[in-house]
Amino acid sequence: MALFDRFRETIFLKSDSELEKEIAELKSIREQVKDKERLDIDIKKLELGLMGERQIEYELKTSDLGIYVLHDITLPYEDLTAQIDYIINTPVATYIVECKNLIGNVTVDNKGEFVREYYINGKHIKESIYSPYRQALRHIELIKKRWLQRNGKLSQLLFEKNFSSWYRPLVVFCNPKGILNIKNAPQEIKDHIVKIDQLNEYLKKEYDNTTWDNLSTQKQMLDNSEGFLDANVVRVRDLKEKYEIIEQGTNKESQTEYDVELENKLKEFRTKKSRDKKIPAYYVFNNAELERLVKEKPNTIDKLKDSKILDTTKLKLHGDEIVEIINNN
Secondary structure, eight states: OOOOGGGGOOEEEEEHHHHHHHHHHHHTTTTGGGGGHHHHHHHHHHHHHHHHHHHHHHHHHTOSSSSSEEEEEEEEEEEEEEEEEEEEEESEEEEEEEEEEEEEEEOOOSSSSSEEEEETTTTEEEEOOOOOOHHHHHHHHHHHHHHHHHSSSSHHHHHHHHHHHHHHEEEEEEOOTOEEEOSSSSSHHHHHEEEEGHHHHHHHHHHTOOGGGOEEEEEEEEHHHHHHHHHHOOOOOGGGGOOOBOOOOHHHHHHSSOHHHHHHHHHHHHHHHHHTTTOGGGGTTTHHHHHHHHHHOOSSSSHHHHOOOOOHHOOOOOOOHHHHHHHHH
């Protein structure tokens, strides 16, 4: 195939994020929370994180490289999980991306430690943060363990030989106003860290430095991406646990607003699906999602999609049946 005929699109197989749901859930309980200031700070942090991830999405859509992208993937391995901000499958490599949208300036010292400095209410704050580069490496190690667990010894030998060159960590800093100082950082980190406005240039440089014979085909990239999508699980977090909830007075009006009958029908559906498919119940929808389904009652597939109550996989597998239950209630 001629170079000018090659696949150049950016295809998002998963673009939604659990952060969207967590933000919506926190906002929905705000009036019930005693320490609203603390909750507002947590919401702001989540919104900054989501904003940074959306900046990456915007940049990738203009890359013109021919890539498959997965946003917010959670991979399980035994009692561990890896929550990965982005998986970018390019013709050159699979990048495991850790996104950071931090207020202030970040310096990486000669030991590879990350330090953030910023001002708040006129006070200078300097603090160490957990290395996002180290976090990306941990994700890659879990991916490796998952693969080795499922394949024979011969495949393992071939896989391990090429693994480190194919799966690459990438830290993307998304605060365009902040300074990223990596002058004294170890070369290993310098090679795998970039600011958001340099992301496409970084990916293209990697592409230009790879010979044509070593590039992956579109099918290989798609197969790899679909493998990650199939392995993705929905994170289950009880966000209310960390806040003190104000006891709400009970009255008949508030009790009748919540459709208990619909809740029971959806629970029955979830239980049946869980048994039939031999999957955990929260793979159908978790309790927070159930509560929103009952309250919002999205009665068309478009409304359910727009509500962002369910992620893409749950919407595809169960959306039509959920809408039917809501309409028949």
